[in-house]
Amino acid sequence: MYVAVKGGEAAILATHDLVAEARRGDPAVPEISVAQIREQQALACARVMNEGSLYDQDLAALALKQSQGDVIEAAFLMRAYRTTLPRFGSSEPLDTAAMAIRRRVSATYKDLPGGQVLGPTYDYTHRLFDFALMEPQQAPSPLGWGEGMPRDAQNAGSPSVPSSDPASPGHLLPQGEKERAPLDATMPRVPDILGAEGLMEAEEPPEGDPRPFDLTRDPVSFPADRDVRLQSMARGDEGFLLGLGYSVQRGFGGTHPFVGEVRVGEVAVEFVPEELGFAVDLGDVTLTECQMVNQFQGSKDVPPQFTRGYGLVFGHSERKAMSMSLVDRALKARDFGEATNYPAQQDEFVLYHADNVEAAGFVEHLKLPHYVDFQGELELIRRIRREREERLAQEQNAMPEAAE
Amino acid sequence: MTIHQMPADDTKPAYNYAYLDEQTKRMIRRALLKAVAVPGYQVPFGSREMPLARGWGTGGIQITAAIIGPADTLKVIDQGADDTTNAVSIRKFFERTADARTCEATDEATIIQTRHRIPEAPLKSGQVMVYQVPMPEPLRRLEPREAETRKMHAWAEYGLMQVKLYEDIARYGEITKTYDYPVMVNGRYVMAPSPIPKFDNPKMHMSPALQLFGAGREKRIYALPPHTSVRSLDFEDHPFRIQSWTQPCGLCGAGDSYLDEVVIDDQGGRMFVCSDSHYCETRRAEGHRGTMLGDAAASGLVEEAAQ
Amino acid sequence: MSAQAMIAPGFSDPVFQSQAAFRALLAALSEPGTLQRVTGEIAPPEGLATATAIALLTLADYETPVWLPEALRNGPAGAWLRFHCAAALVDDPTEAAFAVLDGAAGEPKLSAFNLGTDQFPDRSTTVIVQITALEGGTALTLAGPGIPGTRAITPQGLRSGFVEGLRENGALYPLGIDVLLAQGDGLIGLPRSTQIEEAR
Numbered sequence: 077m078y079v080a081v082k083g084g085e086a087a088i089l090a091t092h093d094l095v096a097e098a099r100r101g102d103p104a105v106p107e108i109s110v111a112q113i114r115e116q117q118a119l120a121c122a123r124v125m126n127e128g129s130l131y132d133q134d135l136a137a138l139a140l141k142q143s144q145g146d147v148i149e150a151a152f153l154m155r156a157y158r159t160t161l162p163r164f165g166s167s168e169p170l171d172t173a174a175m176a177i178r179r180r181v182s183a184t185y186k187d188l189p190g191g192q193v194l195g196p197t198y199d200y201t202h203r204l205f206d207f208a209l210m211e212p213q214q215a216p217s218p219l220g221w222g223e224g225m226p227r228d229a230q231n232a233g234s235p236s237v238p239s240s241d242p243a244s245p246g247h248l249l250p251q252g253e254k255e256r257a258p259l260d261a262t263m264p265r266v267p268d269i270l271g272a273e274g275l276m277e278a279e280e281p282p283e284g285d286p287r288p289f290d291l292t293r294d295p296v297s298f299p300a301d302r303d304v305r306l307q308s309m310a311r312g313d314e315g316f317l318l319g320l321g322y323s324v325q326r327g328f329g330g331t332h333p334f335v336g337e338v339r340v341g342e343v344a345v346e347f348v349p350e351e352l353g354f355a356v357d358l359g360d361v362t363l364t365e366c367q368m369v370n371q372f373q374g375s376k377d378v379p380p381q382f383t384r385g386y387g388l389v390f391g392h393s394e395r396k397a398m399s400m401s402l403v404d405r406a407l408k409a410r411d412f413g414e415a416t417n418y419p420a421q422q423d424e425f426v427l428y429h430a431d432n433v434e435a436a437g438f439v440e441h442l443k444l445p446h447y448v449d450f451q452g453e454l455e456l457i458r459r460i461r462r463e464r465e466e467r468l469a470q471e472q473n474a475m476p477e478a479a480e
Numbered sequence: 481m482t483i484h485q486m487p488a489d490d491t492k493p494a495y496n497y498a499y500l501d502e503q504t505k506r507m508i509r510r511a512l513l514k515a516v517a518v519p520g521y522q523v524p525f526g527s528r529e530m531p532l533a534r535g536w537g538t539g540g541i542q543i544t545a546a547i548i549g550p551a552d553t554l555k556v557i558d559q560g561a562d563d564t565t566n567a568v569s570i571r572k573f574f575e576r577t578a579d580a581r582t583c584e585a586t587d588e589a590t591i592i593q594t595r596h597r598i599p600e601a602p603l604k605s606g607q608v609m610v611y612q613v614p615m616p617e618p619l620r621r622l623e624p625r626e627a628e629t630r631k632m633h634a635w636a637e638y639g640l641m642q643v644k645l646y647e648d649i650a651r652y653g654e655i656t657k658t659y660d661y662p663v664m665v666n667g668r669y670v671m672a673p674s675p676i677p678k679f680d681n682p683k684m685h686m687s688p689a690l691q692l693f694g695a696g697r698e699k700r701i702y703a704l705p706p707h708t709s710v711r712s713l714d715f716e717d718h719p720f721r722i723q724s725w726t727q728p729c730g731l732c733g734a735g736d737s738y739l740d741e742v743v744i745d746d747q748g749g750r751m752f753v754c755s756d757s758h759y760c761e762t763r764r765a766e767g768h769r770g771t772m773l774g775d776a777a778a779s780g781l782v783e784e785a786a787q
Numbered sequence: 788m789s790a791q792a793m794i795a796p797g798f799s800d801p802v803f804q805s806q807a808a809f810r811a812l813l814a815a816l817s818e819p820g821t822l823q824r825v826t827g828e829i830a831p832p833e834g835l836a837t838a839t840a841i842a843l844l845t846l847a848d849y850e851t852p853v854w855l856p857e858a859l860r861n862g863p864a865g866a867w868l869r870f871h872c873a874a875a876l877v878d879d880p881t882e883a884a885f886a887v888l889d890g891a892a893g894e895p896k897l898s899a900f901n902l903g904t905d906q907f908p909d910r911s912t913t914v915i916v917q918i919t920a921l922e923g924g925t926a927l928t929l930a931g932p933g934i935p936g937t938r939a940i941t942p943q944g945l946r947s948g949f950v951e952g953l954r955e956n957g958a959l960y961p962l963g964i965d966v967l968l969a970q971g972d973g974l975i976g977l978p979r980s981t982q983i984e985e986a987r
Contacts, residue, residue, distance in 0.1 A: 084568035156531040160495065295524035295699045297907075298627045424626055434697045437534025438614065444536065444566055447740050448559045448596045448755050452658030452677045454741060455723045460652055497802045506848055509809045510884075513846075514909035516817040517965045517978035519932045523909040547813070549806040634905035666932050666980065668961060686935075690817050705817035705933035705980075 099144050113137035122391020123147055128154025129311040131361050131390050152433045168346040172365045173262050175341040182266050183335040190263030266336035267367045277383045300423045305407050309400045312430030320420040321402035329406045329418035336369040340392050364389050366397035370405050373412050498545040498578040504528055508546035515703035520665025522616050527699040539694030540593050540612035554580045555589035560597035560755035584758045598680040600737045600759040603689035611674045616695040618662040618672040638670050649718050664711045679722045679738045684710040729754045730772030732763035795830045797844050797871040808845040815976030820929040820938035823974045832867040834859045838969040839915050847872040847885055854883035883912045890918035890945045897952040900964050908961045919944030921973045928984040942968055953983050
């Protein structure tokens with residue numbers, strides 16, 4: 077009806093009310109608090125911080141609450157707020173070697189300085205529902221092997237840490253008190269260990285160590301440098317990067333990666349104000365860093381060496397960091413003179429399509445009215461069909477004459 | 481408890497006039513000046529993340545925010561109409577953030593932000609059209625890589641576009657592009673006019689108004705200064721032609737406007753009405769009556785002008 | 788006196804003054820040859836016309852290197868620009884996003900500035916040329932985008948050969964610098980898209 081385009085303003089106001097109602101759900105159920113989301117949905121908050129490009133756990137939790145748990149909508153809220161924040165400058169580079177480690181695993185060495193730290197992970201949980209979580213818990217509930225089984229007494233004090241078999245510690249650190257104690261102050265990163273031997277592709281900052289590009293302030297041009305690619309991926313959609321990383325593993329851009337190391341923990345952020353001239357500690361951020369070691373390259377001039385794929389993201393976000401490091405290595409294809417036939421190797425493809433806020437906006441804009449354009453198509457198709465019928469009719473009329 | 485409170489200064493959140501910060505406005509303004517100096521060339525700009533969704537007009541919004549001032553009167557249309565939901569939403573945005581004076585009358589507006597239409601009423605010198613652009617690159621459908629299309633523009637290599645249009649003719653007997661129909665600007669750059677129907681293309685040519693184009697998601701700004709040559713691409717033996725209808729607007733009887741088709745029952749009933757809602761209302765107020773106006777007014781769908 | 792005390796004030800109301808000034812600049816470059824007035828009620832530093840100072844306050848910042856003639860760079864104008872715009876002052880004209888020239892000075896030539904590149908013609912320098920009067924001089928006839936038919940301007944205070952330089956610049960289209968003629972609070976835009984003929 078013609079009226080469908082009228083009353084836009086009233087409709088918009090009404091939909092805002094309906095959203096508020098849907099968000100609250102059944103009022104008989106207690107309202108969730110931002111603090112609850114921050115503390116109990118921390119992995120979702122981490123994803124919102126990553127894709128929203130803003131490290132703020134409270135705001136991430138608020139965004140999730142406001143968006144009914146829609147992660148992309150929450151990231152959108154974060155970004156729209158972030159864009160209005162004043163910029164005071166850039167922090168000093170973070171030193172992830174000095175990370176206060178919560179978790180650190182390497183797939184390339186059985187043991188290494190600082191040791192392996194299993195830390196919190198879903199990796200060895202069995203994905204069986206813990207129906208006890210249906211009810212509020214008195215103490216933190218263990219994951220995985222605990223359900224319905226007698227719990228190992230020695231681990232009772234640290235139930236959030238999955239137990240390892242003390243009889244065969246293998247490469248795992250002993251659990252318990254030591255697990256909670258500070259680990260080695262610095263743990264060398266695996267690529268640094270390989271680098272000391274000259275086996276890892278050296279990573280030098282560009283000449284003059286310029287401030288990294290910021291794609292939220294300046295338009296990107298192609299080919300894109302690595303700082304741009306890494307920034308784009310760090311804020312890119314986890315699912316998109318996961319799919320791309322997986323495609324690389326399956327042969328769409330063959331690299332042969334090993335997880336040199338994944339580490340999760342807290343790193344201090346320091347800032348040097350112009351007027352002070354020395355670094356001020358701004359606090360800690362939780363980060364996940366992944367370094368993939370990839371099959372070696374070499375040429376006449378350069379002896380064979382491993383190449384690096386890098387991922388660094390906010391919060392505990394291993395899947396994202398690993399996917400990012402796979403795609404980072406794939407995007408280096410051009411630098412190593414490799415073919416760039418597959419999507420994960422093409423910077424323009426990856427960078428333009430990794431941004432889920434942009435992608436969601438453009439996909440969803442198809443909901444907006446397009447009747448002007450559609451009318452143009454209707455007019456065209458009707459006319460072409462009409463003209464075709466007329467032509468066919470003429471040809472048919474002409475035929476008997478031609479036969480005579 | 482949190483550090484995210486807006487500055488204590490009470491009721492109004494601390495957003496700048498017209499939402500964007502001054503540094504961002506300067507960046508957009510610089511891009512706009514280069515855009516008018518090279519008509520039809522797409523200037524990359526540091527498109528900001530906006531509180532409205534990408535693809536919903538953030539390019540146009542950023543341009544409007546960078547140019548609007550207290551002396552302006554803003555009109556916002558989507559599909560030619562002032563009252564479609566997204567037009568309402570964008571108009572509200574500027575009423576909230578810039579205390580903008582808004583209007584529906586085309587000739588009262590100093591800035592007209594639009595999606596998909598150019599108003600039927602002729603534009604005037606001093607007016608600024610701001611187009612929301614989803615895909616600024618006219619060659620994108622032919623060549624997806626930005627690195628390649630940029631070279632094609634740099635060297636004015638538009639053969640691929642000619643081939644594509646000619647393939648249409650070979651297959652259908654005419655060029656089948658009905659909207660976002662590519663144009664040649666000032667004899668140099670092929671430009672996407674945004675998804676306006678090709679019916680509106682001739683209005684761009686030598687328009688007395690300044691025309692600015694913003695693509696927020698794709699981060700491009702381009703422009704047509706007033707009195708600039710804008711030629712729709714065609715061939716000598718297949719000249720450019722615009723849409724036409726066999727019947728006039730059902731409400732105001734206009735025979736020269738772009739029409740929307742409205743399905744009025746499930747028996748195949750159709751009604752054609754002006755897509756430019758203000759144009760249609762103005763004509764009805766002047767006493768023009770379409771054949772369906774009585775029915776539409778009787779069922780309360782439109783207000784019939786007092787005679 | 789401290790350096791800061793010597794620096795003349797900038798906009799008293801930056802949001803609205805720069806908005807109004809920008810619209811004048813936009814009109815100047817989109818309708819070449821029209822005389823646009825900027826009103827900002829500022830006291831420009833020595834060596835800068837009011838229009839020049841307002842244009843730079845409106846457009847320049849830490850992202851836009853500015854080239855000034857040496858005397859201006861080392862004088863109050865340079866200090867004023869650094870203070871109000873946080874703009875870097877550069878020696879090399881090809882690095883400049885904005886430049887200020889004396890229309891009568893022989894050097895540098897317009898072609899010494901950044902002309903942009905084939906793929907990014909927008910990266911060229913915008914040159915503000917300060918002259919003695921915007922009207923009353925020898926007539927120049929302009930044509931091109933922004934101009935219905937032709938438009939005449941009569942600037943005064945351009946050195947001989949300057950118009951030739953503008954014509955050479957126009958021949959580079961779509962590359963080339965964009966020029967703003969400035970005097971008092973008046974501006975005339977001459978973008979690279981404008982073709983210029985000296986009236987016979």
